[in-house]
Each structure stands twice: as structure tokens, then as C-alpha cells.
Amino acid sequence: MPIEIKMPALSPTMEEGTLAKWLVKEGDTVKSGDILAEIETDKATMEFETIDEGTVTKLLVAEGSDGVKVGEVILILAGEDEDASSPAPKADTAPAPAKAAAPQKEPEVAKAATPAPAAPQAAPAASGDRVKASPLARRLAEQQGVDLSSVTGTGPNGRIVKADLAGAQPGQAKPAAAAPQAAAPAPAAAHTPAPAPEGVPSETVKLSNMRKTIARRLSESKQQVPHIYLTVDINLDALLKLRGELNKGLESRGVKLSVNDMLIKAQAAALIEVPSCNVQFAGDNLIQFKRADIAVAVSIPGGLITPVVTGADTKSLSAIATEIKDLAGRAREGKLQPHEYAGGTASLSNMGMFGIKQFEAIINPPQAMILAIGAGEKRPYVVNDTLQIATVMSATGSFDHRAIDGSDGAAFMAAFKRLCENPLGMLA
Known part of the structure; x- marks a missing residue:
């Protein structure tokens, strides 16, 4: 068979x-x-x-x-x-x-044709200018040139809502609405992709499913999640010194720690220390996690993927280094399994290797925070009340203000800074 x-x-x-x-x-x-x-x-x-x-x-x-x-x-x-x-x-x-x-x-064509006979049914529902409609529906109707009296409302008590305008045909506007309609297309045009400038050599590249998803999710994040940004400067000299010493000891095992590995550990430890930031907003509830799973942003052809280091707070630096090397390698080859990039209680994005000094990352819902790491660079820095030259890195936390207050975010950033500047604390 x-x-x-x-x-x-x-x-x-x-x-x-x-x-x-x-x-x-x-x-x-x-x-x-x-x-x-x-x-x-x-x-x-x-x-x-x-x-x-x-x-x-x-x-x-x-x-x-x-x-x-x-x-x-x-x-x-x-x-x-x-x-x-x-x-x-x-x-x-x-x-x-x-x-x-x-x-x-065919259903799309049929759906588009359906409103035509529907209009006569809706006409008796209008009583003068007293048409029940939400403010958003009124604004969209004005922009599209749709007569609300010709639309059947499906909201409470027959109220016209945004969804009712989906199949409405333009050009049915009342005469009084004709004048505003001339200026109305401007807001609608903002959502329509602009054509390429004439005479400029170009090509049109079809978006991958991944790029479409990134565009949709990050747009939703900026529109729906109230972001708050907090930045600290961190002296990396002690962390870099410890990294060099640890790498000498791990050389025989073929393990080499990166600064990013140590930052993953520091972020996980800081989330456990400040549990009010290891959370997820869930409508009328707040989910508080007992473990720190760090999703690490990895650039791959055509997009971005975030493999997750599960339980990073309890793993050794060598284990984190080995795991993230394997995850990142398989991510670039497209060989990750779904459970290896799904979830995560918080994210880390490091653009320091590109020389980026500081940036603000967009939260990846449903997570409530992401840490953006800039480049470590030599800067004048006050150490023990004296001006010295130190390797300084800027780190910016983006927090979902619905779930995390500014003071809690500040406590997390302070803990992260302390762990990076006194890195033996993350090994204890």
C-alpha cells in the first residue's frame, strides 16, 4: 500500500x-x-x-x-x-x-462580492446620522470612503467595529464625506509599500517565512509592549582576566570560554537574584520562573534565531560554552530541533563583535526582558577615585513595563554589573 x-x-x-x-x-x-x-x-x-x-x-x-x-x-x-x-x-x-x-x-472572490447584496439589508438599520460605531471604525470608514449606514454592525447592540469594514466597498460615502475623503488616503498610504524610485537599479527579493515572522512579531512587540530601557557601563577588566586564567585551565579539555558565555551566566545569575525580572506578563496573571533559560540571538542567513541555554543559572561556564557553540553551529546549518529554540525566560543579544557601542533591543514576546550588549572598549574610567583607562562595556536592558517596574529593572542591571565586575561571584 x-x-x-x-x-x-x-x-x-x-x-x-x-x-x-x-x-x-x-x-x-x-x-x-x-x-x-x-x-x-x-x-x-x-x-x-x-x-x-x-x-x-x-x-x-x-x-x-x-x-x-x-x-x-x-x-x-x-x-x-x-x-x-x-x-x-x-x-x-x-x-x-x-x-x-x-x-x-475563490472564497476571497466570493467574500469580496458578498457585501454588494448586503448593502440593501443594512440600509434600513440607519436612522439619520445616528449610526453606532466604534471610534476606530469611524476613522477607518472615513479613510476608506465607506458609508457606515451601509454596513451591518456585529458588535454589542449592533455597533459597527473594525472587522465589519473588512468587506465594505469604498465609493459608497455620503456626499458630506466626499471632501474629507480627498485627504483621507494619506494615512492608508503609510501602510502601503512605496514603489522603488524610478531609474535606480534594484531587485525585489521575496521575504522568507522567517523574515515575515520577525517583521510581524517585532512590530507587535513595539506596538503592544511598553518598553523601558536601562543602561549601565561595566568595567570588564576583572572578567577578562578571569577568562584568560580559566581558558588556560580548560585548554587541555578543548574548551574555550568567550566573553558572551560569561555574560550568559551573569544574566542568568542576576535573574535568580532579582526574580521580579524573571517573569512573563499573562493578562491578569504574572508568571514567575524558578529557573533562568537564556535565549541567545544568533544571526543566520535570512534572519535571526534564538537557541536556548536551559537552566543557565545552574550550569558551569564550560558547560555553557560547549552548549552554545553546538547550538549556534547547528542553528547556522538549520539543524536545530524545535525544543532547542522555543521558550526562554529572557534573551541576550550581543552586537559588540561588530563594534556597536550601545543599542536597545526589542523584547521577544512573551518574554519580559532582553539584554543588549555593546562592545568592550578602552575608555577613561574612574577606578578607586582615580581616573584610569579601563575596558568598559555598555549593557542595556529592555523591560516589559507591564510586568517589570523600573526599580526592579534597575536592581537587575545593578546585579548584572556587579557579577561582571566581580566575576568570581558567578562561580560560587
């Missing part, structure tokens, strides 16, 4: 993905563990391996296809005892679900 290989869920939030590349072709024999395809999710581009064995008889989804739903059949295998050519005729009928994807546009 033919084996149907379906689009897998490669991340906890994945509902659909892009079949970026087939790594097999029709007629190939595969066994358990073989890589079938590269699939682009909202988090990363990952390899998809089979647990079945057989001969590939039909590839049902074309390479590069977007929006392939989780659970959709993408490939047909013939079992070991089957004639590889026999499932082919059946496979020709199998694409019906895939071809059915084309009519998905």
Missing part, C-alpha cells in the same frame, strides 16, 4: 510552511533517517527526514511552494514489496487536494 508523507509540524507554532527544496527525486529509494526536503518554517529552514522506507513514486508539491499546510500530503512512497510504478496512476489523482489549493482564492 502506498505510504503518504505529509507536511510535518517542525515548530510548536507552525501551521504552514514553504517546501524550499526537494533533496530526493521520483524513483529514488529512501530509508529511515534519509533527508527528504528542506522546509522553511516561521522560525528557520530545517531538514525533514523520513522514518519510512520505500521508493519515491510521486512528488505532490512543487519545490518552492508557499503556504503548504501542516498535514498536507507532499510525497508518495511505494513500500518495499510494491511495484514502484503501480502507485503512479493513483498518485495522479492524489494531487487533487494540492490542486484544490487553487480554489482557495
Whole structure:
């Protein structure tokens, strides 16, 4: 009997993905563990391996296809005892679900056409100018040139809300609204991508699922999460000295600590010391974590991924160094498993290696804080009441003000600074 290989869920939030590349072709024999395809999710581009064995008889989804739903059949295998050519005729009928994807546009067309007959039904609902509508719906209607009296409200007591305007047709505005309508398109245009300047050489690059997700999530974060930023300057000389001594001792084990490894440990220790910052805002509740899992930002082709060092507060520096080296390497190769980049109670983003002195990172919801690390550089610095030259680093914490007060954020930054300047404390 033919084996149907379906689009897998490669991340906890994945509902659909892009079949970026087939790594097999029709007629190939595969066994358990073989890589079938590269699939682009909202988090990363990952390899998809089979647990079945057989001969590939039909590839049902074309390479590069977007929006392939989780659970959709993408490939047909013939079992070991089957004639590889026999499932082919059946496979020709199998694409019906895939071809059915084309009519998905029909509901959109139908939906767009539906409001036309709806308008006469809504007309009697209007009574003069007393139309019940939310302020946002009124503003959007004015911008789009929609007559609210022709829209049926689905809110409380028939109140017109934003969602009711989704299928409304412009050009039905009252005569009185005609004048403001001329100026209204300006706000709408702000949400429409501007065309490229004429005469300038350019190319249009299609956004990956990861880049779309980054754009959506970070936009939502800045719009919905009230950020508060706190910056401290840290003298790194003691930390750099200890790092050099530890690396000499770890040389025989093939382990080399980076400054980032030590900062991960310091952040985790500071979160345990100031538990009011190791939290997550959850509407009417506040989730307080008993462990510090640090998500570390790693740049990969086409985007950013945050592998998580679980329980960093209890791990040794050598364990953190070994783990983050492995996670970052596999992240760049697209070989991380979903549980290795999902979660995290807080994040760390280090741009010091690029010479960035200071920056403010955007919180990655549902986390409530992220630490932005700048470059360590020689600066004039007061040490023991005397002006000296020290290696100084600026660190900026971004905090979700719904969950973390400024004083708690300040306490965390003070603890982080103290641990970095007295690094033996994080080893105790």
C-alpha cells in the first residue's frame, strides 16, 4: 500500500510552511533517517527526514511552494514489496487536494462580492446620522470612503467595529464625506509599500517565512509592549582576566570560554537574584520562573534565531560554552530541533563583535526582558577615585513595563554589573 508523507509540524507554532527544496527525486529509494526536503518554517529552514522506507513514486508539491499546510500530503512512497510504478496512476489523482489549493482564492472572490447584496439589508438599520460605531471604525470608514449606514454592525447592540469594514466597498460615502475623503488616503498610504524610485537599479527579493515572522512579531512587540530601557557601563577588566586564567585551565579539555558565555551566566545569575525580572506578563496573571533559560540571538542567513541555554543559572561556564557553540553551529546549518529554540525566560543579544557601542533591543514576546550588549572598549574610567583607562562595556536592558517596574529593572542591571565586575561571584 502506498505510504503518504505529509507536511510535518517542525515548530510548536507552525501551521504552514514553504517546501524550499526537494533533496530526493521520483524513483529514488529512501530509508529511515534519509533527508527528504528542506522546509522553511516561521522560525528557520530545517531538514525533514523520513522514518519510512520505500521508493519515491510521486512528488505532490512543487519545490518552492508557499503556504503548504501542516498535514498536507507532499510525497508518495511505494513500500518495499510494491511495484514502484503501480502507485503512479493513483498518485495522479492524489494531487487533487494540492490542486484544490487553487480554489482557495475563490472564497476571497466570493467574500469580496458578498457585501454588494448586503448593502440593501443594512440600509434600513440607519436612522439619520445616528449610526453606532466604534471610534476606530469611524476613522477607518472615513479613510476608506465607506458609508457606515451601509454596513451591518456585529458588535454589542449592533455597533459597527473594525472587522465589519473588512468587506465594505469604498465609493459608497455620503456626499458630506466626499471632501474629507480627498485627504483621507494619506494615512492608508503609510501602510502601503512605496514603489522603488524610478531609474535606480534594484531587485525585489521575496521575504522568507522567517523574515515575515520577525517583521510581524517585532512590530507587535513595539506596538503592544511598553518598553523601558536601562543602561549601565561595566568595567570588564576583572572578567577578562578571569577568562584568560580559566581558558588556560580548560585548554587541555578543548574548551574555550568567550566573553558572551560569561555574560550568559551573569544574566542568568542576576535573574535568580532579582526574580521580579524573571517573569512573563499573562493578562491578569504574572508568571514567575524558578529557573533562568537564556535565549541567545544568533544571526543566520535570512534572519535571526534564538537557541536556548536551559537552566543557565545552574550550569558551569564550560558547560555553557560547549552548549552554545553546538547550538549556534547547528542553528547556522538549520539543524536545530524545535525544543532547542522555543521558550526562554529572557534573551541576550550581543552586537559588540561588530563594534556597536550601545543599542536597545526589542523584547521577544512573551518574554519580559532582553539584554543588549555593546562592545568592550578602552575608555577613561574612574577606578578607586582615580581616573584610569579601563575596558568598559555598555549593557542595556529592555523591560516589559507591564510586568517589570523600573526599580526592579534597575536592581537587575545593578546585579548584572556587579557579577561582571566581580566575576568570581558567578562561580560560587
